[in-house]
Amino acid sequence: MTDEKRIERLSAMLKRRGIILPAFEIYGGVSGLIDYGPVGASIRRRVIQNWIEHWTINGDIVEIDSPTITPENVLIASGHVGEFNDLMSQCEKCSSAFRADQLVEGHHPNPDILNSKEIDEILNSNKIKCPNCSQSQWAPSKPMNLMFGTKIGAMKSSRQAYMRPETAQGMFMLYPSLYRHFRQKLPFGAIQTGKGYRNEISPRQGMIRLREFNMAELEYFIDPENPPEVDLSASKEKISMIPDPNGNQRKEIKITFQDAIKNNVIKDTTVGYFLSKTWDFLIGVGIDASKIRFRQHEGNEMAHYAEDCWDCEILGEHGWIECVGIANRTCHDLQSHEKYSNSNSLRAWREFDEVKVENKEILSPRTSVLGPQFRDKAGSVISALESLENIPENLPFTLQLDDGSNVEITSEMVDRKTINNSVAGEWFTPHVIEPAFGIDRIIWHILDHAFEEIEKEGEKYNLLKLKESISPADLIVLPLFEKDGMGMAARKLNTQINQMQGVKCLIDSSKSIGRRYARADEIGVPWAITVDHQTLEDETVTVRRRDDQKQIRIDIGQLLDLINTNLVSTLF
Numbered sequence: 001m002t003d004e005k006r007i008e009r010l011s012a013m014l015k016r017r018g019i020i021l022p023a024f025e026i027y028g029g030v031s032g033l034i035d036y037g038p039v040g041a042s043i044r045r046r047v048i049q050n051w052i053e054h055w056t057i058n059g060d061i062v063e064i065d066s067p068t069i070t071p072e073n074v075l076i077a078s079g080h081v082g083e084f085n086d087l088m089s090q091c092e093k094c095s096s097a098f099r100a101d102q103l104v105e106g107h108h109p110n111p112d113i114l115n116s117k118e119i120d121e122i123l124n125s126n127k128i129k130c131p132n133c134s135q136s137q138w139a140p141s142k143p144m145n146l147m148f149g150t151k152i153g154a155m156k157s158s159r160q161a162y163m164r165p166e167t168a169q170g171m172f173m174l175y176p177s178l179y180r181h182f183r184q185k186l187p188f189g190a191i192q193t194g195k196g197y198r199n200e201i202s203p204r205q206g207m208i209r210l211r212e213f214n215m216a217e218l219e220y221f222i223d224p225e226n227p228p229e230v231d232l233s234a235s236k237e238k239i240s241m242i243p244d245p246n247g248n249q250r251k252e253i254k255i256t257f258q259d260a261i262k263n264n265v266i267k268d269t270t271v272g273y274f275l276s277k278t279w280d281f282l283i284g285v286g287i288d289a290s291k292i293r294f295r296q297h298e299g300n301e302m303a304h305y306a307e308d309c310w311d312c313e314i315l316g317e318h319g320w321i322e323c324v325g326i327a328n329r330t331c332h333d334l335q336s337h338e339k340y341s342n343s344n345s346l347r348a349w350r351e352f353d354e355v356k357v358e359n360k361e362i363l364s365p366r367t368s369v370l371g372p373q374f375r376d377k378a379g380s381v382i383s384a385l386e387s388l389e390n391i392p393e394n395l396p397f398t399l400q401l402d403d404g405s406n407v408e409i410t411s412e413m414v415d416r417k418t419i420n421n422s423v424a425g426e427w428f429t430p431h432v433i434e435p436a437f438g439i440d441r442i443i444w445h446i447l448d449h450a451f452e453e454i455e456k457e458g459e460k461y462n463l464l465k466l467k468e469s470i471s472p473a474d475l476i477v478l479p480l481f482e483k484d485g486m487g488m489a490a491r492k493l494n495t496q497i498n499q500m501q502g503v504k505c506l507i508d509s510s511k512s513i514g515r516r517y518a519r520a521d522e523i524g525v526p527w528a529i530t531v532d533h534q535t536l537e538d539e540t541v542t543v544r545r546r547d548d549q550k551q552i553r554i555d556i557g558q559l560l561d562l563i564n565t566n567l568v569s570t571l572f
Contacts, residue, residue, distance in 0.1 A: 007317045010451050011206065013462055017523050019043065019447070020207065032203030032211035034440075039523045042472035042504075044214065047285055047443055048193050050469055051216050054281045061189035061218065062181065066170025068195055069150060072160040077340035078169050078333060079305060080162075085143035087116055088201050089123060091130040092137040099201045100141045103128055109250075113301045116141040146198045163197035168434060171219040172333045176345045178221070186348055186430060187228050187270075189220035193439070205318050207444040214439035221430040222270055223350060224330075230273045232258040239279060240293035241265060252293070268308060274326050274435045278312050282324075285442070286467040288449045291315035295322075305332040314441075316448040323441040331429035338429070351425040360421045361391045363414040370413055381407055385414065446470065450524065465547055466524035468569075475563065476506040476525045478516050480532040490531040493541070493556065500564050521546055527568055529559070545572055 014020040018037030022029040036044050055061045075081050087100035100119040101111035107122050108114060114122070119141045122128070127136040147165050151158040164170070171178075171190045182188040196215040203209045222228060238254040243265045255265060257276040266272040275294055283289055297309040305327075312324035334346040365382045374381050380401045388399070395411040452463040468474065475497060479490035487509055497505040506525065508516045513530065520528050530542040541559065544551045552571050562568050 003317055006453075007206075009453070010317070010448065013451070013464075013522055014040070014447065017519070019523065020444075032200050032209065034207060034210065039472045040443075043446075043466070043470055043524075044439065044443060046470040046472075047446070048214070048216065048439060050285055051281060051437065051439070052191065052193065054277070054284070055189070055191050055218055060182075060187065061191055061220070062178070064171060064174055064178075064190050064192055065194070066167070066174065066192065068164050068197075069152065069161050070164045070169060071152065072162065073340060074169055074173070074337070075147070075162055075165075077336045078172075079336070080147060080165055080169075081145070084147055084165055085145050086201055087114075087119055087141045088144040089119065089141045090139045091133060091135060092139050093135040094130060094133040096130060096132040097201055098131065102202065102204070110298065110301065113298055116143070144201060146200065148197045148199050164195075165198055166196055166436070167192040167194060167215050167217045168219055168329075168333070168436070171217070172337055172346070172432075175221070175334065179348065184349060186226075187220060187222040189218055191216070191218045193217075205321075207440045208318055208321055210440055216437040216439050218274075218435045220270070220274070220433045221348070222433060223348065223428070224431045225350070225428075227268075227270050228273070230261070230269045232256070232261065232272065232276050235276055235279075237279075237289070242293065242295040244296040244298050266310075268328055268433070270433045271308060271310065271326055271328055274433055275310060275312070278324050278326060278435055278437075282312070282314070282442070284467070285470050286446045286450055286465075287314060287442070291445075291449065293320070305329050314445045316445045321441060321445070322438075323445065324435060324437050326433070326435045329432040329434050331431050333432060334429050344427075346429065347427045348430050349425055350428055352423065356423045358421045358423055359418055361416065361418050362386075363388060363391060363409070364417050366413055366415065373413065374407065377401070377407070381409075385409070391416075461518065461521075463521050463546065464524035466526070468526050471524045471526055473504045473506045473523075473525050475503075475527045475529060475568075476508060476516075476520045477529045477531065478507075478513060478520075479509050480513055480530060482509050484533065485536055486531050486533070489535055493529065493531060496560060497563060503563060517544065517549075543568070543571060 017039055019040035021035040021037050023033035023035045024030050052063060056063060072081065088097050089100040089103055090097045100116070101114065104111050104114070104119060104122045107126055120138065123138045129136050148163040150161050150163060152161045153159055171192055174190065178188065178190055193214070193216045196213050198211060198213070200209055200211050203211060235257050238256055240252055241255060241260060242250060242252050244250060257272055260266045261269055261272040266275065279292065282292060291314055293313050295311045295313055297306070297311065307328045307330045309325055309327040311322040312326070313320040314323045338344060338346045363385050365385050367382065370381055371378045380403070381399065384399050384401050396408050398406050399409050400406050446466070447464065450465045452465055454461050454463065477490045477494045477497070479486040490507060490509065494505050494507040497503055508519065510516070517528060526546045528544040528546070530544065532542065535541050539556045540553050541556055542551050543554055543559065550572055554571065562571065
């Protein structure tokens with residue numbers, strides 16, 4: 001699939017037009033880091049804004065913002081300190097280090113699932129050469145944790161921390177506040193956009209593999225016994241899916257989301273709903289529908305926290321690339337954080353349809369015995385007895401207190417009783433469905449799919465056919481010349497347009513009108529307005545459509561009305 005020449009031409013245009021540029025270029029650049037230039041930053045902002053609006057429109061999902069620096073204990077609880085690794089292989093001749101799975105691509109259909117022993121076997125049996133020195137001598141592969149470490153505080157009082165590898169943990173930390181915000185009712189969700197950090201071993205493929213990247217994640221909290229109802233019958237399009245129900249089926253099928261759920265291709269209805277919503281978003285920002293597929297993770301490919309996971313992969317010049325992951329994280333994160341923080345605030349209340357009356361056996365403390373026996377520990381002993389869930393059949397028994405110490409409880413210290421207990425509901429740990437979007441990867445594919453090379457007047461001509469909702473500007477005003485009052489009229493019109501709510505207009509008066517049209521087409525501005533001599537005479541301008549260069553003459557007042565009502569497209 002990869003067309004290196006096209007990638008080079010696209011990358012050169014993106015750099016020339018201030019869309020995507022190498023970071024720290026005057027110092028030789030840094031692999032895995034990029035800059036969004038003036039045009040690129042506008043595109044990124046609009047893509048992110050589209051994403052935020054896409055998820056928050058129904059009111060059950062809210063946006064939050066949490067720190068990018070995360071204390072170590074949070075990431076120990078989440079499993080990232082122990083599990084957030086990639087396998088690294090190092091050349092014994094030149095000491096260069098590489099991601100092991102990248103080295104064995106082409107020798108295995110899915111290198112992500114291989115362990116270090118399997119990687120080493122492929123490297124050695126196929127005599128795979130080092131990309132730097134062309135030798136075939138590899139040290140044993142080993143895991144490398146990908147998080148960037150840092151410190152909070154100074155000197156001895158500092159705490160170990162990391163730059164966040166994902167935004168999810170910040171949203172889990174805010175769960176108690178979110179639960180109160182939604183009046184203690186599930187389901188609900190939170191979204192967060194921002195930077196994530198991953199110390200990639202050997203970044204490559206430009207925007208595909210970055211060390212600092214833009215993320216957009218959603219955590220949707222549900223009651224697993226009462227999942228939200230899902231109706232996807234309105235979505236008639238058949239989608240490419242690669243299910244893997246048994247860990248060994250890798251056949252691509254075409255199926256609607258509704259049928260995929262009905263036929264158990266997608267087992268979790270909420271996961272199916274978010275796959276559908278992901279599809280809608282990607283189509284809305286300009287991804288080619290024929291170049292989207294959903295692939296279910298193999299069992300040994302699954303993240304440590306996931307029960308099920310689907311990748312949304314997009315086809316571009318780099319082949320099929322994972323751009324979105326939709327995972328059922330179950331209750332892993334909330335339970336882990338409760339355990340490590342000694343908190344019980346990461347739960348939800350489930351009311352029963354009818355109040356249940358249960359016979360419950362308890363050990364009632366004899367305070368007259370416990371007080372003299374345990375003195376200052378008596379209160380802790382009584383509390384531990386009252387919270388005891390599994391009543392021992394025989395006495396004496398060992399009771400563990402909250403501080404971790406143990407005491408022996410004898411039959412003289414307690415009375416065994418049976419009480420009637422009315423139960424209206426129960427506390428439980430919510431499950432979490434998580435769509436996680438790699439914004440930079442999506443932007444790359446938007447640019448890739450929008451980039452069109454045509455021939456115009458015998459020369460190559462570039463177009464960036466971006467969706468209007470994510471283009472860096474809605475319109476551009478071009479005075480035919482700066483002289484004779486045309487420049488002043490153009491600036492007046494530009495100001496009038498920019499005063500409209502939610503509309504962004506550029507102005508360009510440098511070089512020939514043809515060169516300016518070309519610049520506007522290359523950055524993806526959908527509409528160009530030309531101010532010329534006739535404008536000064538009759539208050540009309542020429543409106544030009546980017547995608548086919550068609551033009552129409554229109555009164556300025558009428559044009560302003562169409563811009564204000566987002567109806568410029570009705571001119572053609």
